[in-house]
Amino acid sequence: MTISYGFLSTYPPTQCGLATFTASLLRALTTSAPGDRAGVVRVVDSPTYLDRPEVIAQLALHSPASEEPAAAVLDRHDVVIVQHEYGIYGGADGVDLLPLLRRLRSPVIVVLHTVLGRPSTHQKLVLEQVVALAGAAVVMTEAARTLLLAEYDVAPDKITVIPHGTPEGRPPRRLEPSDRPVILTWGLLGPGKGIEWAISGMRAVRHLVPRPQYVIAGRTHPKVLTEQGEAYRLKLYARVRALGLAGLVTFERAYLEQDRLDRLIERADVVLLPYDSPDQATSGVLVEALAAYKPVIATTFPHAVETLSSGAGVLVPHRDGPAIGAALKRVLTEPGLAAGMHAEAKRIAQHSGWPVVAQRYRGLAAMLLSRMPVPL
Structure with missing residues (x-):
């Protein structure tokens, strides 16, 4: 079974943690399982030149016209992986993400990079709706899972803990007496x-x-x-x-x-x-x-x-x-x-290298696809 993944996120050359995370996960998913492929709908402030082959569309903030084509491109993939932070989508607390999620027909995995312990009423509502519209939600620590279930009205069986992937370890530098720490x-x-x-x-x-x-x-x-x-x-x-x-x-x-x-x-x-x-x-x-x-x-x-x-x-x-x-x-x-x-x-x-983490995401994607109704 091969799987295609559509990513919705910031992405290089954007310089932020979500962009780096998405690039690492995409690379690990497509190299660890032969035949799997991926495309990215890159979240941008304004449309830019597409210079990376895996970036197949852009979602421009404050541009409702870009929402429908972005959703259509994502729906060409078996599973959609959405990176969530309040600050990267338009509208108050990223509320503009919700109409796009409602358009999607492919199953959605939303990756929650921030779970606030003291959210505003609106932040709480937005996150609850994001999770409700997804087939599964990923957090990266047990602490985040505990907080999510305690403070938000979300379905416990949707929440999965998958750690943040780690790149290959580098040789350590040994501190010598003459070195400056x-x-x-x-x-x-x-x-x-x-x-x-x-x-x-x-x-x-x-x-x-x-x-x-x-x-x-x-x-x-x-x-x-x-x-x-x-x-x-x-x-x-x-x-x-x-x-x-x-x-x-x-x-x-x-x-x-x-x-x-x-x-x-x-x-x-x-x-x-x-x-x-x-x-x-x-x-x-x-x-x-x-x-x-x-x-x-x-x-x-x-x-x-x-x-x-x-x-x-x-x-x-x-x-x-x-x-x-x-x-x-x-x-x-x-x-x-x-x-x-x-x-x-x-x-x-x-125990948390990107290939291991990618297999966890692949397993979650396969589970969501197994629940999809069989076409008549």
Whole structure:
């Protein structure tokens, strides 16, 4: 049995986590099962030139005229996989996705990248309708499943937990006594990333020998740039200066292509995820860090709590610079701690590679197709 998949999502060259996730899942699905194929309806702000053969149509935000052809293209596939985030579809809380879902006749798998613990009434209603219109909904952690069932009116038998896929692990960098330890945070920059608390935490390790270096890599999120300019980044620069950390904190402002990002991750001794939000259900950066077998320090958002509690990382409270500093000092100086975290990260990554995850999605798709009525 071969299966064709229609994806609805942002997609490269768009620079965001959903685009990267979709490209990875598409590649894993079409390479792990000979004969399976896929096409993408790319969500865009405005129509652009189609320069990737797998991108077969575009859904332009605030353009109702693009909805019907997008649905028609998706319906040419056996199963439709929809990536859901409130912010990528038009209308309040992405409500413009609902009419498109109602048009689809192929079974739909919706992948929920965010499950809010304190949704507004409208956010709750939108997500409940998205799940109701789908044949199955995927979350990436048990914590997200528990939250979804507790706070939203959704059918429990529709909810499946499939972890975020991890790329192939990279050889770890060994920390030598003469090396300068590298602490790394990467991703699109904007309020809510918690970088200000991480910078404050660097005060606790500024006297270590050799002196560590905190690298903050990534450009400002395009939507943040449009609405607020570089105000958040400038605020971070000011904090570095005010705390006297200019020699310890550096910024990589460009969006990093994967090869360059891989080299940067390989250099890192610790990956730091200081996110503000307690509702973050999944983090692609966390997944990539584990795939590289890196020790992780993260705030207590659900994905981190569930993934790191077995020993691959250290959890710290949100918005707590001293706690981040104390955790950094432990990982950089406590004998054997980083090595143990490395070993546990390797164990986790080996059980959640993209080929394994793709087979889970394929199994879910096959189940939905088996429930379809047989044509007379």
